[in-house]
Each structure stands twice: as C-alpha cells, then as structure tokens.
Amino acid sequence: MDDPILRAARLAARHFDEIRHLPVTGPARLPDLRQHLASAWDFAAPRDPAALIDDLAAMLRRGSVHVTHPRYFGLFNPSVIRSSIGAATLAAAFNPQTAAWTHGPAAYAIEQHVLAFLARRIGWEPQDVSSHFCSGGQEANTTAVVVALTHAFPQIRTDGVRALSGDPVLYVSSEAHHSFEKAAHVAGLGRRAVRRIACDADLRMDPAALLAAVRDDRAAGRLPFLAAATAGATSSGVVDPIAEIAAVCANESIWFHCDAAWGGGALLSPALRPHLAGIDRADSVTWDAHKWLQAPLGSGMFFTRHRDAPRAAFATDSAYMPLARGGIDDPFSVSHQWSRRAAGIAVFAAVAELGATGLAAMIDHMAAMGRALRTKLAAAGWRVCVETPLPVVCFTHDAIDAGRTTTSDIARAVNASAAAWISPTELADGRRVVRACITSHRTVETDLDALVAALAKALDA
Ligand SMILES: *Cc1c(COP(=O)(O)O)cnc(C)c1O
Numbered sequence: 387m388d389d390p391i392l393r394a395a396r397l398a399a400r401h402f403d404e405i406r407h408l409p410v411t412g413p414a415r416l417p418d419l420r421q422h423l424a425s426a427w428d429f430a431a432p433r434d435p436a437a438l439i440d441d442l443a444a445m446l447r448r449g450s451v452h453v454t455h456p457r458y459f460g461l462f463n464p465s466v467i468r469s470s471i472g473a474a475t476l477a478a479a480f481n482p483q484t485a486a487w488t489h490g491p492a493a494y495a496i497e498q499h500v501l502a503f504l505a506r507r508i509g510w511e512p513q514d515v516s517s518h519f520c521s522g523g524q525e526a527n528t529t530a531v532v533v534a535l536t537h538a539f540p541q542i543r544t545d546g547v548r549a550l551s552g553d554p555v556l557y558v559s560s561e562a563h564h565s566f567e568k569a570a571h572v573a574g575l576g577r578r579a580v581r582r583i584a585c586d587a588d589l590r591m592d593p594a595a596l597l598a599a600v601r602d603d604r605a606a607g608r609l610p611f612l613a614a615a616t617a618g619a620t621s622s623g624v625v626d627p628i629a630e631i632a633a634v635c636a637n638e639s640i641w642f643h644c645d646a647a648w649g650g651g652a653l654l655s656p657a658l659r660p661h662l663a664g665i666d667r668a669d670s671v672t673w674d675a676h677k678w679l680q681a682p683l684g685s686g687m688f689f690t691r692h693r694d695a696p697r698a699a700f701a702t703d704s705a706y707m708p709l710a711r712g713g714i715d716d717p718f719s720v721s722h723q724w725s726r727r728a729a730g731i732a733v734f735a736a737v738a739e740l741g742a743t744g745l746a747a748m749i750d751h752m753a754a755m756g757r758a759l760r761t762k763l764a765a766a767g768w769r770v771c772v773e774t775p776l777p778v779v780c781f782t783h784d785a786i787d788a789g790r791t792t793t794s795d796i797a798r799a800v801n802a803s804a805a806a807w808i809s810p811t812e813l814a815d816g817r818r819v820v821r822a823c824i825t826s827h828r829t830v831e832t833d834l835d836a837l838v839a840a841l842a843k844a845l846d847a
Contacts, residue, residue, distance in 0.1 A: 390435035391479070397443040398471055402454075406828070409804035410455045414448035456828040457806040457836055461620070462648040462677040465826035470681050473735035477728045484519075484728050485718035486707060494717070497730030500737050504673065505689055507653040509666030515689055516696045518721040519675075519729045522686035523647035526672035528569040529688045529696070529722055531556065531612060533670065534641035535573060536699040537692060538611040543699070547574050555603050557581045557613040559591035560814035563620050563645060585814050589622050589772060591615065593630040600638050612641040617662050618649020621811040621821065623778025625649060629664030636667070644668040647686075649776055651678025654742070655749040661775050675733040678749065680827055685729040688721070696720040748827045753777050755824040759834050766838050771817060777824035780813065785845055793818045799844035806837045 426441065453463035482490030484497070497519055502512035520526050534556075536542055541549045554575055558566050560582045567577045581603070583596045600610045613635050615626035628644060635642035644665050650673035652658035653665070665671065670690040675681040690696060701719040703709045710716055718724045740748060756777025760770050763781050772780040785791050793810035797820060800808050811821045822837060 388436040390439045391475070393436045393439045394443075395472075395475065397439065401443070401447065402468065402471075405452060405455055408447070408452055408455065410457050410807045411451050411801060411804045412448040414445070416449075419445060419449045451807055454826065455807070456826045456830065456833045458826060459806060459808045459822035459829075459837060460825065461809065462674070462823065462825050463683070464676055464678070464680040465828050466682055467680045467736040467739055467827075469739040470732040470736040474682050474732040477731040482728050483725060485723075485725050486716045487714055488716075490728065493728040493731060496734050497728065500730055500734040501687065501689070503737060504650075504653075504687065508650075508668075508671055508673075508689060510689070510691055514693060515691055516693050516715075516720055517687065517689040518696075518717055519726075519733070520686040520688055520721060520723060521684055521726075522676065523563065523645065523672050523674045524565040524568060524686075525722060526647070526674070526686045526688040527563070527565045527614070527643075527645060528572055530614070530641075530643040530670045530672060530690075531566070531569040531573050531575075532722070533690060533692075533695050533699045534612040534643065535575075537641065537695045539609075540698065550609060552607045552609045553579060554609045554611050555579050555581055556611060557583050557596055557599060558645075559583050559616060559619075559626055560585050561589050561591075561619040561622055561624060562614060562616045563647065566614065589619065589624045589814055591626040591631060593627055593634050596631060597634050597638070600634070600640065610638065610640050612643055614643040614645050615668075616649075617644055617646035617665065618652070618774075618776050618778075620648070621778075622772045622780055622813055623649075623774040623776045623823070624772060625661050625774065625776070628662060629667065632664050632667035635669075641669045642667065643670045643672070645672045647672050647674040648677040650674070651749050652753075652776060654679075654745040655753070656746060657750055658753060658775060675729075675736070677825075678752070679733065679736055679745075680748070681729075681733045681736045684727060685733050687733075752824045752827060752829070755829050755831070755834065758831060759822060759824065759837070762834055762838050763841075766842060768841070771819050772813070779822045780811070780819040781822075782817075782819050783845065786818075791845065793820045795847075796820050796841065796844045799847045800837075800840045803840050803843065805840040806833075808837070 454465040482493035487494035501517040505512045505515045566580050570579045571577050581599050583591050586592050603610050615628045615631040617625050632642050673687045675685040676683045697720050759779050768781045768783050770781045797808050797810045808822045812818050
C-alpha cells in the first residue's frame with residue numbers, strides 16, 4: 387500500500403508538469419461528479435488511502451476550471467509557486483496551532499518574517515505594524531471595518547453600534563469590491579452604510595465627490611469613519627488616486643484603508659510601485675498573497691500601522707486562553723480567527739523561492755503580458771476600453787455594439803472551447819465588456835495568441 391502523502395505529492399507534481407497540455411476547463415459536469423460520488427463513496431467501510439487519493443485527483447482533474455493553467459485569464463486566482471505547494475503540505479502535516487504563538491513559535495516566526503518583508507514594501511517599519519494572515523480579502527476588509535470602527539468608537543466593543551448617536555458610514559468607489567457590503571452587514575452597520583462614490587471617466591474614485599459625501603453625511607448627523615481606496619479594482623484593474631484619498635481622509639479625520647488585495651503585487655516591482663504611491667499613508671491595507679503573489683488560496687493578509695488597534699477590537703480573555711500580559715500578542719487576540727491554518731508558511735516559500743529580484747521579474751513579466759495582450763487585441767480588431775498599468779484588459783468589439791453578439795456570448799464560447807478562460811463584466815459606468823486578466827506567472831506570448839484566436843472563433847460562432 388502506497389503512502390497517501392507520497393502518492394498525493396507525486397500526483398500534485400505530475401499535475402503541474404502536465405497543466406499546460408490540459409484543457410483549461412475539465413470535462414466533468416456537476417451531475418456527473420455527484421453521480422460518481424454517490425456510487426463510489428458511500429463511506430460505509432474503510433478504504434485504501436492511496437486509492438482514495440487517486441480518485442480525489444481524478445475528480446479534481448476532470449471537474450475543475452484549471453485556474454493554474456497559463457491560459458486561464460479569469461479572476462485573480464494564482465497559478466501557485468511550486469515550493470509553496472510543498473510548504474502547504476508541511477503546514478498540513480505539522481499542523482501548528484497559530485492561535486497562541488507559544489504553541490507554534492516556528493510557524494509564528496515564519497509568518498511574521500514574511501509579513502515584515504511585505505510591510506516594508508508598503509513603506510512601513512515592521513516594528514510599528516500589526517499584521518496577520520487571514521482567509522482572504524473579504525476577511526481583511528471586514529477586519530479593517532471592525533478595527534476602524536472600534537478605533538473611532540471604543541464603546542462599540544461592549545455596547546455595539548446601538549450605543550452611538552448616529553449611523554456610522556464608510557466610503558468606497560463604485561468600482562470597489564463588494565466585500566465591503568458584506569463587511570458592513572457582518573459589523574452590524576447594515577449594507578446601506580456603504581457609500582459608493584462616483585468615479586471619473588477613467589473609473590478612479592473622485593476625491594472631490596468623496597469629500598462632498600463625507601460633509602453631507604456629517605451634516606445629516608451620520609458618523610463617517612472609513613474610506614477605502616482600491617489599488618487594482620476587480621473588474622477594471624484601475625488604481626484609485628491613493629494619495630488624494632489619503633489627504634481627504636487625513637483632513638476629515640477618518641480611517642484610510644487601501645484594498646490592494648490583488649494590486650498589492652505591484653509594490654514588489656520597482657517599475658510599477660509608483661502607481662501605488664501614497665499607500666504608506668493608509669491606516670490599514672488588505673493584500674492577498676493568494677492573488678498576484680501566487681501563493682495557494684486561503685492566504686489573505688491584513689496590515690495596520692496602528693499597532694494597538696487590532697488588540698482593542700479582538701482581545702478576549704478566557705480561563706483556557708488567558709491574554710498575554712506585556713510581551714508578544716497571541717494571534718487570536720489581535721485578529722478575527724482563533725485556530726487557523728498556518729497559511730503564511732506557503733507564502734514564505736513563494737517569497738523565498740523567488741526572492742525580491744525574482745518577484746519583481748515575475749510581476750513585470752505579467753504586466754508585460756498585459757500590455758502585449760492589449761496590442762494583440764487591438765491588432766485583431768477589438769477595442770480596449772480601460773487604461774491601467776496593471777494586467778487586467780477590458781475590451782469590446784463593433785459586433786457587440788451592433789448587437790450581433792454579446793460579451794456573455796463571447797466569454798461563453800471561449801470558455802466552452804476550453805482553449806482559454808475569460809469572463810464578461812460590467813464597469814461602474816454601465817459599459818459591458820469582456821475581461822481578461824494575466825493571473826498566471828506561466829502565461830507567455832503564445833498563450834495570448836491562443837486567446838486571441840479563440841476570441842476570433844467566438845466572434846464567428
Ligand atoms: C479579490 C478581492 C477581494 C476579495 O478577496 P478574497 O480573497 O476573494 O476574499 C477584495 N477586494 C479586491 C479588490 C479583490 O480583488
């Protein structure tokens with residue numbers, strides 16, 4: 387009987403060697419998969435661990451959109467750096483408890499070491515910063531809302547928002563990620579507390595409109611407490627005017643959050659960094675290692691330069707886990723999760739494998755592929771609609787304007803061909819576009835050519 391860990395490792399490695407030659411979307415549909423599970427896995431009796439690993443791999447291979455494929459041009463899902471998969475396996479095997487650092491000093495030190503490197507890229511001195519790994523951008527943005535709220539209104543900790551004299555409100559652009567609505571809901575503010583500020587013609591938040599909205603809300607007795615700039619919007623890839631939004635927040639004394647869930651990767655490239663100028667003036671930052679940094683999913687990160695603010699929001703004393711008095715805060719007392727996977731071990735591996743120069747080269751390569759895709763699309767008669775230095779390309783075609791096809795039909799035809807994967811989206815100004823993002827570090831020019839060819843076929847279909 388083969389060892390299931392070795393078996394899984396071999397299958398994972400083989401998958402990586404073969405990925406480029408697989409269809410981007412596996413052939414199995416949900417009903418097929420359910421039927422297989424119902425007949426093969428009734429859980430009645432124990433089974434051979436190696437055989438079950440084989441079947442898991444077969445199901446995943448046949449029943450996935452392969453987001454690690456070089457011709458996956460979809461949402462910001464990473465292709466995953468090889469050593470980070472090995473590191474994630476070790477994290478699963480050692481299973482260090484990350485709630486209390488004394489239980490896992492190695493995991494704690496490894497995570498803090500890589501967070502310190504990334505905090506410096508934001509422009510902060512790590513000793514002045516509180517940072518932690520979390521499940522993703524959604525949790526990091528929720529953390530920002532809860533931490534900022536507690537910082538502005540300390541009485542919330544015990545009495546909740548009902549103790550306030552008015553309704554707390556927060557501001558994001560009309561292009562911002564919808565995690566803020568969920569965050570406002572979870573924090574007990576209600577989704578209406580999220581004010582969506584209009585964008586300019588380039589889909590960047592208009593700082594004057596932000597200022598006007600803050601003043602209107604104050605005049606009406608509401609309590610503005612946070613504004614978030616997006617560095618790399620999900621649909622458009624656009625970067626908000628970070629420094630100008632920082633200035634409005636500073637003048638109005640509200641918390642400035644920067645959602646760099648995907649775009650944070652640009653901080654690792656000397657060439658792209660200037661596009662995020664002003665991010666060091668943020669009070670807090672969301673940055674997902676499981677997007678542009680190519681670490682496995684489940685590695686979000688939250689950073690704040692208010693060292694003590696997360697403790698004010700999350701510290702909880704109990705007989706079974708007493709709070710550290712002085713010295714090092716336990717992760718459970720400065721973050722939302724309690725027990726959690728040591729996600730940072732895989733991030734450490736991704737960063738360590740490439741190093742600062744390798745990371746910069748990877749980010750620059752992906753940005754260059756974005757520029758090349760713009761050029762190739764224009765040459766093939768498509769119209770690129772949004773300007774951004776980051777590798778998200780939104781485009782359309784005269785045939786779409788003329789009503790002969792739609793953005794959804796184009797994306798559906800490309801995805802059904804399994805030659806590539808793209809998505810339709812709608813921009814904040816209502817324009818419907820086709821969207822292709824360079825999200826795999828393995829994407830090269832021939833992959834772009836394959837996408838352009840698949841688009842031409844979709845147009846003729
Ligand atoms: C992806 C994304 C999020 C949500 O992050 P998850 O990791 O999917 O939870 C938030 N904001 C932006 C700008 C994003 O791109």
